[in-house]
Amino acid sequence: MPHRPHPIEILRFNTCGSVDDGKSTLIGRLLYDSKSLMEDQLAALERSADLTGGGQINLANLTDGLRAEREQGITIDVAYRYFATPRRKFIVADTPGHVQYTRNMVTGASTANLSIVLVDARQGVTEQSRRHTYIAATLGIPHLVIAVNKMDLVNWDRERFLEIREAFEAFLPRLDAFKDVKFIPISALHGDNVVEPSPHTPWYEGPTLLRHLENVHIASDWNLTALRFPVQWVNRPNAPTDPHLHDFRGLSGQLAGGIVKTGQKVLILPSGLKTTVRQIWTYDGVLAEAFCPQSVTLLLEHDLDVSRGDMIVGTEHLPGMSSELRAKICWMHARPLRAGMKLFLKHTTRTVQAIVTRLENRVNIATFDPEPDPPELAMNDLGEVQIKTAKPVIFDAYTFNRLTGSFILIEQGTNATVAAGMLHPPSELVKPEYTDFAI
Amino acid sequence: MTSYHLDHLQYLETEAIHVMREVAAEFERPAILFSGGKDSICLLRLAEKAFRPSDIPMPLLNIDTGHHFPELNEFRDRRAAELRARLIVRKVEDAIAAGIAVPEPGEVSRNRLQIPTLLAAIEEFRFDCLIGGARRDEEKARAKERFFSFRDRFGQWDPKNQRPEIWNLYNTRVNPGEHMRAFPLSNWTELDVWEYIRRERLEVPSIYFSHTRRCVRRNGQWLPVTELMPPKPGEEVRELVVRVRTIGDIISTGMIESRADSVDDIIAEIAAARVTERGARADDRVSEAAMEDRKKAGYF
Numbered sequence: 001m002p003h004r005p006h007p008i009e010i011l012r013f014n015t016c017g018s019v020d021d022g023k024s025t026l027i028g029r030l031l032y033d034s035k036s037l038m039e040d041q042l043a044a045l046e047r048s049a050d051l052t053g054g055g056q057i058n059l060a061n062l063t064d065g066l067r068a069e070r071e072q073g074i075t076i077d078v079a080y081r082y083f084a085t086p087r088r089k090f091i092v093a094d095t096p097g098h099v100q101y102t103r104n105m106v107t108g109a110s111t112a113n114l115s116i117v118l119v120d121a122r123q124g125v126t127e128q129s130r131r132h133t134y135i136a137a138t139l140g141i142p143h144l145v146i147a148v149n150k151m152d153l154v155n156w157d158r159e160r161f162l163e164i165r166e167a168f169e170a171f172l173p174r175l176d177a178f179k180d181v182k183f184i185p186i187s188a189l190h191g192d193n194v195v196e197p198s199p200h201t202p203w204y205e206g207p208t209l210l211r212h213l214e215n216v217h218i219a220s221d222w223n224l225t226a227l228r229f230p231v232q233w234v235n236r237p238n239a240p241t242d243p244h245l246h247d248f249r250g251l252s253g254q255l256a257g258g259i260v261k262t263g264q265k266v267l268i269l270p271s272g273l274k275t276t277v278r279q280i281w282t283y284d285g286v287l288a289e290a291f292c293p294q295s296v297t298l299l300l301e302h303d304l305d306v307s308r309g310d311m312i313v314g315t316e317h318l319p320g321m322s323s324e325l326r327a328k329i330c331w332m333h334a335r336p337l338r339a340g341m342k343l344f345l346k347h348t349t350r351t352v353q354a355i356v357t358r359l360e361n362r363v364n365i366a367t368f369d370p371e372p373d374p375p376e377l378a379m380n381d382l383g384e385v386q387i388k389t390a391k392p393v394i395f396d397a398y399t400f401n402r403l404t405g406s407f408i409l410i411e412q413g414t415n416a417t418v419a420a421g422m423l424h425p426p427s428e429l430v431k432p433e434y435t436d437f438a439i
Numbered sequence: 440m441t442s443y444h445l446d447h448l449q450y451l452e453t454e455a456i457h458v459m460r461e462v463a464a465e466f467e468r469p470a471i472l473f474s475g476g477k478d479s480i481c482l483l484r485l486a487e488k489a490f491r492p493s494d495i496p497m498p499l500l501n502i503d504t505g506h507h508f509p510e511l512n513e514f515r516d517r518r519a520a521e522l523r524a525r526l527i528v529r530k531v532e533d534a535i536a537a538g539i540a541v542p543e544p545g546e547v548s549r550n551r552l553q554i555p556t557l558l559a560a561i562e563e564f565r566f567d568c569l570i571g572g573a574r575r576d577e578e579k580a581r582a583k584e585r586f587f588s589f590r591d592r593f594g595q596w597d598p599k600n601q602r603p604e605i606w607n608l609y610n611t612r613v614n615p616g617e618h619m620r621a622f623p624l625s626n627w628t629e630l631d632v633w634e635y636i637r638r639e640r641l642e643v644p645s646i647y648f649s650h651t652r653r654c655v656r657r658n659g660q661w662l663p664v665t666e667l668m669p670p671k672p673g674e675e676v677r678e679l680v681v682r683v684r685t686i687g688d689i690i691s692t693g694m695i696e697s698r699a700d701s702v703d704d705i706i707a708e709i710a711a712a713r714v715t716e717r718g719a720r721a722d723d724r725v726s727e728a729a730m731e732d733r734k735k736a737g738y739f
Contacts (some may be wrong), residue, residue, distance in 0.1 A: 007446030079582040080575045082628045089447045091626055107603040224443055233460045237493040245492050252489070254457045254607075259443065283488040291443040295456040295489070308464050332603050346608050349464070408608045415612035420605040 320426020
């Protein structure tokens with residue numbers, strides 16, 4: 001790429017806060033001030049301003065896309081926005097603050113490197129702020145920004161800002177999450193400290209929000225420690241014209257962790273068979289090594305029976321393998337979860353039948369305390385559960401690897417996605433000498 | 440020292456390949472929508488990356504409105520042949536003749552009539568998943584799309600009842616008669632598409648590059664003069680140096696005045712552009728909720 005000496009990275013972030021904390025306005029402001037808005041988008045904004053806004057441009061109209069939202073004045077679903085600066089490209093998930101839409105925040109936050117929790121400077125820390133911070137922590141988002149918004153409405157009062165900061169710092173340690181946390185006083189409506197530094201906050205010495213988004217260190221957000229290659233699709237050409245491909249039997253997939261090298265010894269799970277990586281094949285040529293999250297096709301030394309849902313791992317840093325799982329889940333469906341419910345569980349490329357055998361607790365979002373033995377988990381509840389699967393799942397703790405530590409639950413019949421799950425550490429790991437016993 | 444690091448195009452590519460392989464692995468009768476436009480050109484390269492050295496394990500499908508730019512159809516047929524892919528074309532005029540698509544009196548645009556034609560093709564081949572090149576940055580309603588977008592028995596999208604999509608764990612399950620639309624380019628922007636075309640050295644139809652064309656000014660746009668759309672009395676026909684930025688039907692695609700005649704020029708032009716890609720499409724400007732209405736009915 002002759003035009004770009006420095007590769008551009010992608011940073012994914014989500015915004016969350018209570019209704020009217022100004023999430024959509026903030027995203028509108030980022031787009032507007034970073035000159036990511038086009039003339040026709042501005043023209044559409046101005047048209048709708050004439051109709052509904054009494055003549056003033058409403059930045060929130062940029063992101064509140066669906067008609068129902070415009071009518072109700074709230075964001076009801078996850079909307080994705082894209083903008084770029086010379087340093088980074090940004091994928092923004094605008095996730096709702098309305099209490100019954102927690103599932104959408106989980107959706108938007110699940111792929112994020114960074115979460116922005118918006119707080120109204122007048123309101124301070126609300127139950128919603130705690131809930132959103134807790135969800136961001138539970139989802140293992142590495143970087144957190146607390147944007148204290150509407151500072152103009154508290155006269156840019158430094159004491160108020162510090163008070164809110166202290167209120168967060170009182171409970172953040174209990175969550176034991178986040179590589180870094182940044183507090184920024186802003187006015188999304190007027191643009192202070194969003195892209196340009198504010199003249200109203202001489203007492204604030206930190207970066208503007210955009211500057212922080214451009215600079216926060218995200219290179220180590222993927223797990224490169226332990227090789228995890230969930231087999232996604234068996235690549236076996238039918239009657240290939242090229243005779244070299246007659247015996248081609250590739251295993252295609254996306255690395256979910258670690259690095260794989262040609263010549264490396266690997267273990268195939270659940271069978272436990274050992275073999276060596278003969279070649280790392282891609283359309284662009286053979287690679288000496290590949291890393292998470294690259295998509296490649298592996299050729300193995302031995303012709304083994306490997307299929308979708310199997311996991312290829314290195315001989316060090318072995319995962320757990322069990323049909324008895326413990327996890328924290330977010331329940332996302334109107335029909336509540338009760339013990340004994342039978343569902344499909346999709347984990348990496350493996351979908352198995354599962355029964356939720358026990359509801360251990362339900363988390364009280366206000367106190368973060370687990371309340372033991374709830375009769376059910378309702379929509380938007382978080383809680384810890386035990387699950388029995390029909391076939392073993394090869395997994396890691398979610399805190400170790402977000403890709404091999406996560407699963408979704410699917411209702412049988414309607415096929416609705418009813419829960420997002422984050423696995424607890426395995427009680428024991430696969431043994432390196434493990435081989436081929438009956439499961 | 441190796442850097443274990445993907446730049447933005449490599450990240451978008453691996454995400455898209457993962458989606459395409461999920462489709463191949465989890466559906467019985469998928470297809471790729473291929474129009475010959477720039478987004479679907481990227482889709483085909485991603486399909487090659489996902490499935491080679493095997494053949495692309497699904498056919499290509501195109502709904503031909505009869506109002507396509509001829510350059511586009513020529514390119515579509517040639518590209519499919521080069522890839523040794525099976526191309527299925529279903530025509531709106533055949534659907535009209537069969538009574539599947541019914542034009543309103545005086546309705547010239549084939550835009551709405553694509554929908555029943557597409558749904559009939561889905562029924563005919565019993566497709567359970569269609570891979571499309573839609574991107575979330577195109578339009579407000581699309582910003583809310585999932586990678587895997589569920590369609591009910593009537594092919595309809597219900598924006599209030601979407602399946603939550605968490606991590607990269609896609610729930611691909613559908614019951615008979617229902618189907619899925621999969622959008623591997625969800626996170627790509629217009630600029631990403633062109634940068635990918637440049638990096639992969641992909642051929643695109645000639646109408647993306649500047650050329651001389653007779654146009655008339657209508658609703659603030661330059662529209663190409665063709666047999667389908669002769670100039671109205673009093674309209675001045677101008678010979679302009681233009682190109683297309685987004686390709687719709689020949690009767691509704693605004694031409695932009697441009698001297699960009701290479702991919703590099705186009706990238707420079709887009710980077711400096713002050714109008715979005717869809718700003719040139721009359722079909723979206725009917726109302727603010729235009730796209731939302733068409734999507735609910737089964738449009739892409």
